[in-house]
Amino acid sequence: xxxxxxxxxxxxxxxxxxxxxxxxxxxxxxxxxxxxxxxxxxxxxxxxxxxxxxxxxxxxxxxxxxxxxxxxxxxxxxxxxxxxxxxxxxxxxxxxxxxxxxxxxxxxxxxxxxxxxxxxxxxxxxxxxxx
Amino acid sequence: xxxxxxxxxxxxxxxxxxxxxxxxxxxxxxxxxxxxxxxxxxxxxxxxxxxxxxxxxxxxxxxxxxxxxxxxxxxxxxxxxxxxxxxxxxxxxxxxxxxxxxxxxxxxxxxxxxxxxxxxxxxxxxxxxxx
DNA sequence: CTTGACCTGATACTTAGCTATAGGGTTTAT
DNA sequence: ATAAACCCTATAGCTAAGTATCAGGTCAAG
Numbered sequence: 371x372x373x374x375x376x377x378x379x380x381x382x383x384x385x386x387x388x389x390x391x392x393x394x395x396x397x398x399x400x401x402x403x404x405x406x407x408x409x410x411x412x413x414x415x416x417x418x419x420x421x422x423x424x425x426x427x428x429x430x431x432x433x434x435x436x437x438x439x440x441x442x443x444x445x446x447x448x449x450x451x452x453x454x455x456x457x458x459x460x461x462x463x464x465x466x467x468x469x470x471x472x473x474x475x476x477x478x479x480x481x482x483x484x485x486x487x488x489x490x491x492x493x494x495x496x497x498x499x500x501x
Numbered sequence: 502x503x504x505x506x507x508x509x510x511x512x513x514x515x516x517x518x519x520x521x522x523x524x525x526x527x528x529x530x531x532x533x534x535x536x537x538x539x540x541x542x543x544x545x546x547x548x549x550x551x552x553x554x555x556x557x558x559x560x561x562x563x564x565x566x567x568x569x570x571x572x573x574x575x576x577x578x579x580x581x582x583x584x585x586x587x588x589x590x591x592x593x594x595x596x597x598x599x600x601x602x603x604x605x606x607x608x609x610x611x612x613x614x615x616x617x618x619x620x621x622x623x624x625x626x627x628x629x630x631x632x
Numbered sequence: 633c634t635t636g637a638c639c640t641g642a643t644a645c646t647t648a649g650c651t652a653t654a655g656g657g658t659t660t661a662t
Numbered sequence: 663a664t665a666a667a668c669c670c671t672a673t674a675g676c677t678a679a680g681t682a683t684c685a686g687g688t689c690a691a692g
Contacts (some may be wrong), residue, residue, distance in 0.1 A: 372582060372639075373638090374637090374638065374639080382680095383637085383680085383681070384682065384691055385681055385682075386679085388640095388641090389679075389681090403640090403687080404568075404639075404640055404641095404687080404688085404691085405638090405639055405688080406639085406640090414668070418624070421548065421597055422595065422601075423679090424557045424558050424677080425556070425557050425594060425597060425598060425601070426554070426555050426557035428679090429678080429679070430678095435601075438586055438608060450609065450628065453605055453608055453609050454609060456605060457602060457605045457609065458657080460598050460602045461512070461558060461600055461602065463598055464595055464598045464599065464602070465597070466552055466555075466593065466618070467556060467591050467594055467595045470552075470553075470556070470591055471588060471591045471592065474569070474584055474587060474588045477569060477590060478585060478588065479653080479687095502667080504668090504669075505668065506668080514650085514651070515647090515651095515669085516650070516651055516652080517651085519670095519671095520649075520650065520651090534657080534658055534659085535657080535669075535670055535671095536658080536659095536668090536669055536670075537669085537670090547677075554649090556669075559648075560648075560650095565657095590666090621641075
């Protein structure tokens with residue numbers, strides 16, 4: 371695939387793809403013309419990058435996550451430790467989102483203010499999301 | 502509380518607090534001297550901001566989340582709709598994190614590669630996180 | 633065999649979210 | 663009453679992550 375195709379399929383601009391390549395997030399080969407040649411897998415990688423960014427990861431962290439997928443030969447203990455660390459991190463985020471969700475859904479459902487949030491007596495609910 | 506106190510208690514710099522005030526995220530009153538006067542609540546707000554950022558929210562979105570807590574008089578239907586939208590957003594994030602977690606924990610546990618990730622046959626696991 | 637859509641690298645600009653600096657006023661302890 | 667530790671505004675600078683522009687090279691269709 372060429373760069374424009376990948377851009378359309380993954381919903382980013384071509385500049386962004388070149389930028390990701392410079393940052394080592396997406397690999398390409400080159401045609402004789404100099405054109406970048408992407409495998410269809412690149413589309414998945416780019417979508418993964420975008421998803422991860424929305425979940426609060428930086429490009430540096432995402433590069434690490436992608437390296438777990440890239441299967442470096444040897445040194446599997448190190449890779450395993452990284453995967454474990456990332457797993458803990460993800461579970462941490464999930465828990466904090468649960469707290470936010472509970473705070474918000476308290477406002478929306480459990481509270482006895484009859485739908486009128488402006489007169490809700492327990493609106494410190496969101497504070498549970500800020501421990 | 503004065504700005505330095507709030508900064509220490511919430512783990513950010515005083516510049517950051519002044520910046521948050523300009524962006525309308527943290528309210529203050531002023532002493533005759535011109536010094537900012539914070540309520541202890543500001544510490545919770547700042548921590549909430551930091552937590553939310555790590556979960557992928559921008560300051561603009563966080564301002565909206567905080568407005569749910571600020572109890573604007575009247576117009577509760579609008580506030581309720583916003584809360585509902587944010588709730589959906591949070592549940593969406595939780596789901597995507599679950600997918601990432603499952604992909605990663607597959608690598609770490611369920612896979613029959615005996616701990617050697619570099620020879621794991623099903624390492625497209627992470628792709629499930631990139632739908 | 634040229635036109636238009638595509639690609640190249642290099643460079644510069646933009647936005648978000650801070651962070652630092654300059655030049656000064658306030659408060660508190662000695 | 664003065665030094666240290668705090669505060670003020672204003673302005674400038676920084677990093678991350680793009681986004682735009684320039685001056686060209688490539689390729690498929692007509």
